[in-house]
Amino acid sequence: MDREEFSALVDGVGEPAYRAQQLLEAVYRQRVESLEQITTLPQQLRLKLAETGVSIGLPAIENRFVSQDGTVRYLIGFPDGQSVETVWMPEGDGGEAGDGSEAGDSAAPNAGRGWDRATICVSSQVGCAVDCQFCLTALLGVKRNLSAGEIVGQVCAVLKDQKVSPPEHRVNLVFMGMGEPFLNYDNFMKAVRLLAEEVGVAESRMTVSTAGIVPRIHDFGEEPIRPKLAISLNASNDELRTRLMPLNRKWNLEMLLAAARNFPLRPRERVTFEYVLLNGVNDSPANAEEVVELLRGMRAKVNLIALNPGPGIDFSTPAEERVTAFQQRLIKAGIPAFVRRPRGRDIYAACGQLKRTVAIATAPAP
Ligand code: SAH
Numbered sequence: 001m002d003r004e005e006f007s008a009l010v011d012g013v014g015e016p017a018y019r020a021q022q023l024l025e026a027v028y029r030q031r032v033e034s035l036e037q038i039t040t041l042p043q044q045l046r047l048k049l050a051e052t053g054v055s056i057g058l059p060a061i062e063n064r065f066v067s068q069d070g071t072v073r074y075l076i077g078f079p080d081g082q083s084v085e086t087v088w089m090p091e092g093d094g095g096e097a098g099d100g101s102e103a104g105d106s107a108a109p110n111a112g113r114g115w116d117r118a119t120i121c122v123s124s125q126v127g128c129a130v131d132c133q134f135c136l137t138a139l140l141g142v143k144r145n146l147s148a149g150e151i152v153g154q155v156c157a158v159l160k161d162q163k164v165s166p167p168e169h170r171v172n173l174v175f176m177g178m179g180e181p182f183l184n185y186d187n188f189m190k191a192v193r194l195l196a197e198e199v200g201v202a203e204s205r206m207t208v209s210t211a212g213i214v215p216r217i218h219d220f221g222e223e224p225i226r227p228k229l230a231i232s233l234n235a236s237n238d239e240l241r242t243r244l245m246p247l248n249r250k251w252n253l254e255m256l257l258a259a260a261r262n263f264p265l266r267p268r269e270r271v272t273f274e275y276v277l278l279n280g281v282n283d284s285p286a287n288a289e290e291v292v293e294l295l296r297g298m299r300a301k302v303n304l305i306a307l308n309p310g311p312g313i314d315f316s317t318p319a320e321e322r323v324t325a326f327q328q329r330l331i332k333a334g335i336p337a338f339v340r341r342p343r344g345r346d347i348y349a350a351c352g353q354l355k356r357t358v359a360i361a362t363a364p365a366p
Contacts, residue, residue: 001027001149002194013048026056028198029165031156033057059153061161063358070115071344074161075356076123076154082143084123084178085354086154088162089343092116117170120158123354124151124188125179130211132234132245134276136310136348136355137178145184151191155199166200173201175208175227178354182208182216189223196225203227209274214251217259230272230303231260235282236290244282257294270299270336276352277306277326279318288329301336308342308350 001009006020019041026038035046035056062083063075072088094114127140146154155173164171173195175181181188188208195201206227210217220226233256235241241248260271273295277283291302304327307317323339330337342350348357 002190003197009049009052009054013045013052015045015048019045024198028152028156028194029200031058031160057153058157058160059150061157064161065344065347065349067344067347067349069343069346071347071349073344073347073349073354074154074158075358076157078150082126083356084126084146084150084154085349085356086123086158086177087121087344087349087354088118088158089121090115090118117172118162118164119172119174120155121174121177122151122154123177123179124175124181124184128179129183130180130245130247132211132232132352134234134244134278134307134313134315135352136313137352139312140178140355142179142183145187146179148187148190148194151187152194152199155195155201159199166205167202171201171205173206173227175206176230176351180211180213182210182213182220185213185216185219189226192227193225207272209272211245211247212251212256213247214255214259217256217263221262221264228269228272229263230274231256232276233273233291233294233302234276236287236294240282240287244278253294257298260300261298265299270301273300273302274340275302275304277304277318277323278315279307279322281315283318283322283326285325285329288326292330292333292335295335301338302330303338303340305340305351306342308345308353310348310353310355313352 003020003024006023007017010017010019010023022040023038026032026040032038035050038046060077061074062077065073070090074086074088075083076086077083092115094116123146125145126143128137129142131138159165175188192206195206196203203225207230208227209230209232211232220229235244238248238252241253263271265271275291304323306323307315309317327337327339344350
């Protein structure tokens, strides 16, 4: 529920408007788990609200898997029995190793935590309908959309578990978990607004990735509050892309790149293109040249991701030299290109590995 909906609720039970603000703060800032926990409200009012049928809570953390690199993969469950995964990725060393932060800076909010900033990878659907041939989430198919509340609830549950609070702590959000955000567009956008306005994560700290739902890219450009845009390119020509991502039949490279070229970027903003490198399939020098041609003249950058393998995925990971060679070709052509370091591969938390794996070698954290 957003500010307006809370106001209507409070109004409906004949209470003054400031009660809506108290509710918003309890839900999105204190992240309470029941009406009972909102002790700023009189008992009478809590009962009155309960009678309206409104329920307040967080989704359940059903399991946690902790990687050697500090990444945590959460299995998050909803009351109907469905679940998604949300990934916590801390970065940096907390400023203890002489990173230029002032000596004796013990007031820094992250001091002693062992990280400077963290990224939460958020799911938008249970499963996914897009069917990319290299992605484990695709094997689940799509079960249902998440509501705006469930998308925000994932973030709130993880923030609470990690005992952090934006904007005091530096938290980035990437909508790159399970599902295709642009196939659950309205709920996704409502969640973005709640996260920006109520939870406290600036829109500039959020990035959404789409497999290429072209009409929604146009809509997204019109949004007054929006994350940065990333597009999963993953292939350098239509034949290859259709093989790897069947949705390319509906929205081909010409349509996709036109949408990217027309996208209204903010000052200094670029469109990010993700490119999963599959050994011997899309990672040759010729493929790199094709990518250069596709992106020519665009305010773009490329994130290269060497395939994270998984059972049932019929591709292999290229050797590091091939990844570097691909990157160098893009950089030589003036396209900023980065290699995304895999996070939490050992616990099935990395890109393309989210399929609610429970039985893995690493024991769940207590
Ligand atoms: N559905 C959206 C959001 C998910 S983002 C989208 O596709 O953009 C997940 C990213 O991981 C995408 O860029 C996808 O191309 C990439 N990916 C999928 N499977 C992968 C794998 N096995 N290894 C590495 N990256 C993968």
